Amino acid sequence: MTRTFTLALAGTILAGAATAAPVELGPRPFYLIDRMEEGALKDKLMACQDMEMTAQKFSIGHRGAPLMFPEHTVESNRAAARMGAGILECDVTFTADKELVCRHAQNDLHTTTNILATDLAENCTTPFTGANGDTPAAAECRTSDITLAEFRTLTGKMDAANAMGETVEAYMDGTAGWRTDLYSAMGGTLMTHAESIALFDELGADFTPELKSPSVEMPFDGFTQADYAQKMINEYKDAGIAPNRVWPQSFNLEDVLYWIENEPEFGKQAVYLVEWFNGFDEQNAETWNEDFAALVDQGVNYLAPSINMLVTVKDGQIAASDYAMAAKEAGLNLITWTLERSGPLNTGGGWYYQSVAEAVDNDADYFTVLDVLAQDVGVEGVFSDWPATVTYYANCMAQGM
Structure with missing residues (x-):
């Protein structure tokens, strides 16, 4: 039954x-x-x-x-x-001017938004460095690195990164095969x-x-x-x-x-x-x-x-x-x-x-x-x-x- x-x-x-x-x-x-x-x-x-x-x-x-x-x-x-x-x-975190925004982590902007492809990349806690041999790429961008006004200029992307990417473009292109970029091509609204x-x-x-x-x-x-x-x-x-x-x-x-x-x-x-x-x-x-x-x-x-x-x-x-x-x-x-x-x-x-x-x-x-x-x-x-x-x-x- x-x-x-x-x-x-x-x-x-x-x-x-x-x-x-x-x-x-x-x-x-x-x-x-x-x-x-x-x-x-x-x-x-x-x-x-x-x-x-x-x-x-x-x-x-x-x-x-x-x-x-x-x-x-x-x-x-x-x-x-x-x-x-x-x-x-x-998921609630805050910006440099202590405004509340929706992000899974305070330090995930480098994997969930286009920040690395913008001028705001220079504000990141850890600026992007590409992979070099066995050394993976690195970056860390926090909401607390930018103001709310700056946050509003970003667009969302699928949460992913290619650790072996040598360029920003390659690093940002890491979406898992069982997910899709079909609905992120035009950018998500934060x-x-x-x-x-x-x-x-x-x-x-x-x-x-x-x-x-x-x-x-x-x-x-x-x-x-x-x-x-x-x-x-x-x-x-x-x-x-x-x-x-x-x-x-x-x-x-x-x-x-x-x-x-x-x-x-x-x-x-x-x-x-x-x-x-x-x-x-x-x-x-x-x-x-x-x-x-x-x-x-x-x-x-x-x-x-x-x-x-x-x-x-x-x-x-x-x-x-x-x-x-x-x-x-x-x-x-x-x-x-x-x-x-x-x-x-x-x-x-x-x-x-x-x-x-x-x-x-x-x-x-x-x-x-x-x-x-x-x-x-x-x-x-x-x-x-x-x-x-x-x-x-x-x-x-x-x-x-």
Whole structure:
């Protein structure tokens, strides 16, 4: 019998979605389903092929839809919303004049924008040097190297670099073969954090901004970490966004605790991000339970581990990890990242799938992993680089709730 599940977020049509564009998934979910192994899950998913799809909060656009669009751009987020992502992400960092902008890292402009091909290249922390023999190319360009006005002159590109490029042009031409430059040829439109709020609201989506760790020493020109965390929340308040539409994230627990203490309405949905690290398998349940109990005692309600922490292989099948079950038993709400991020599953899927590499052999296994995350782990949302897959699943499996 096909299992059904109840997700706190999965079946909820977005507030404001009536003004959003119709959901159009494109061919990818159907392509994946066609290639699944025969069984109850495939049968259930196939039975939903004629459904009218709606936007779902269970489907979270990770930097928009960067499988094919330059991340953190207007175009990428419009694509994610079109595919039914009910929550969209702006990774938040700051410029030299302490204005908040959307970038995955403060020091990624050399791989995510055209800065090296502009006069602003001379402002970079580490100017470009081409590869020389076995010595790879090098560059580091930070948002804090430039002002907001200068940031606005840049365009987004696919996040990539050719480490063996001897010229700027060769270095910038490094997009992985399983991604594409088709939608970056004309350049992606960069956004400030405030502009992302206006765009996501227009698209009928909710918000999950991530406060990124600064590459500069803090305080930065008098700008403290607390100032930074507060400024991000202030931009939602200034825009009149209800706190229950915002899931602020950070890998820095101190940021999460700051929001819980100083902005409790936003802190209720503050998300503590954690990721796989060396020696993860050597941790034990006692350590997990102590960690989880401490988080709950401090008021943390949401934990967002990477996918590889939540799934494992048991008896040859993909299954919920002991870590995932301990987190749920502690009362933590789980969100996870990132589906369709690190390459084709027929070669193991990369970092995100290292805990289940022996059990995945083609991209159709994305649905198998997703089903375990939803049914057995009980996650409340899944970040994806191509939200259509998660949107399809959330619509299909929420039938009859």
